[in-house]
Structures are given as structure tokens and as C-alpha cells.
Amino acid sequence: MNAFTKTLLNYFLIGIFAVIPIVIILKIIIFIKDLVSNLFSVVYDYADSYLYTSLFFMASFFILVSIGRTIVEKGKPWIITLFDKIIDRIPFLNTIYRVLKKVIAMFSSHDQTIAKEIVYVEYPKEGVWMAAYVTNRFENKYVLFVPTSPNPTSGFTVIVDKSKVMKSAMDIEEVTSLIVSVGVDYNKLSEVTKLS
Numbered sequence: 001m002n003a004f005t006k007t008l009l010n011y012f013l014i015g016i017f018a019v020i021p022i023v024i025i026l027k028i029i030i031f032i033k034d035l036v037s038n039l040f041s042v043v044y045d046y047a048d049s050y051l052y053t054s055l056f057f058m059a060s061f062f063i064l065v066s067i068g069r070t071i072v073e074k075g076k077p078w079i080i081t082l083f084d085k086i087i088d089r090i091p092f093l094n095t096i097y098r099v100l101k102k103v104i105a106m107f108s109s110h111d112q113t114i115a116k117e118i119v120y121v122e123y124p125k126e127g128v129w130m131a132a133y134v135t136n137r138f139e140n141k142y143v144l145f146v147p148t149s150p151n152p153t154s155g156f157t158v159i160v161d162k163s164k165v166m167k168s169a170m171d172i173e174e175v176t177s178l179i180v181s182v183g184v185d186y187n188k189l190s191e192v193t194k195l196s
Contacts, residue, residue, distance in 0.1 A: 119165040
């Protein structure tokens with residue numbers, strides 16, 4: 001293969017890698033657009049009017065804004081509390097609902113609670129370090145969610161002794177970036193030198 005062909009292939013690969021993040025973001029935007037348009041179609045098929053469909057979406061938007069504002073200013077509104085009580089009486093669903101609420105609260109909460117803490121843990125063997133989310137604590141034991149690259153939503157849960165973890169200065173965004181980028185987006189040199 002001559003130098004010109006190698007240069008062309010090199011530029012071609014660089015171009016592909018430059019476009020991949022844009023394509024992924026576009027796919028996410030298209031997925032959300034399809035989701036909203038499918039919902040719009042369902043509502044329109046039922047109402048058979050663009051006016052009623054538009055009113056439905058505007059009313060839904062303002063209701064969600066109102067719920068969000070009430071939660072920020074006063075805590076949970078009565079309708080959500082009532083729904084919580086109803087779901088709490090349904091076996092199996094109550095467990096799924098409770099766990100989902102805790103997981104969503106862990107990632108969406110603005111206060112720096114235990115769930116926001118990031119640590120390193122030696123796993124699966126000594127000398128191999130992985131970043132993990134602290135999801136709970138019991139005295140000197142840590143419950144950790146150890147995500148797997150490149151998908152931070154998959155992984156496993158482990159319980160380890162407090163002495164087996166090393167605290168990290170990373171926040172959730174930084175550790176998620178580390179996992180998604182398979183280590184490319186990681187600049188905590190000061191932390192790496194402490195890992196032995």
C-alpha cells in the first residue's frame with residue numbers, strides 16, 4: 001500500500017471517529033422525537049383534533065412544571081403521596097417502585113449525600129482498581145455499585161469493608177465520563193498515584 005492510500009485511510013478513520021459522537025447524539029434526539037411523536041399520535045387518534053392534542057400537551061407540560069415546583073418548594077404534593085400509598089399496598093410492584101425511586105433520587109438529587117460519593121475498590125482481585133458509586137453504608141461496610149464500561153447502567157453490586165475502598169474526588173459526571181470513554185476521558189493523575 002502506497003503512502004497516499006495510507007494517508008487517505010488515516011484521514012477516513014479520523015473522520016469516522018470525529019463523527020461518531022455526533023451520530024450518537026442525533027440517535028438520542030431521534031429516539032426522543034419518535035417517543036414524543038408516538039405519544040402525540042396516540043393522543044391525536046383518541047381526540048381526533050390538533051387543538052385538543054395541543055391543549056393536552058400544554059396542560060401536561062404545565063402540570064409537570066407545577067409538580068416540580070411544588071417538590072422543590074414544599075416537598076411531595078398530595079397526589080404523589082396518595083399514589084405512593086396505593087402502590088405501597090400492591091405486592092411486587094411496591095418493591096420495584098421503591099427501588100426505582102431510590103435509584104432516580106440517587107442520580108438526580110442536588111445535595112451531596114452518600115449516593116453521590118465515588119470510591120475506588122480493588123475488584124475482581126487485589127491490585128486491580130475500579131471506580132464505584134457508594135449507594136449505602138452500614139457501620140464499617142460500604143454497598144457499592146460497580147459499573148462496567150462502556151455502559152454505566154450495567155454492572156454489579158458488592159458489599160466491602162470500609163478499609164478496602166479509597167475515596168475519589170470525582171463527581172458522578174466525571175466517573176460516568178471515565179466509564180463511557182473506557183478510560184480515555186480520565187485526568188486524575190493524583191488519584192492514580194495513590195492506587196497501589
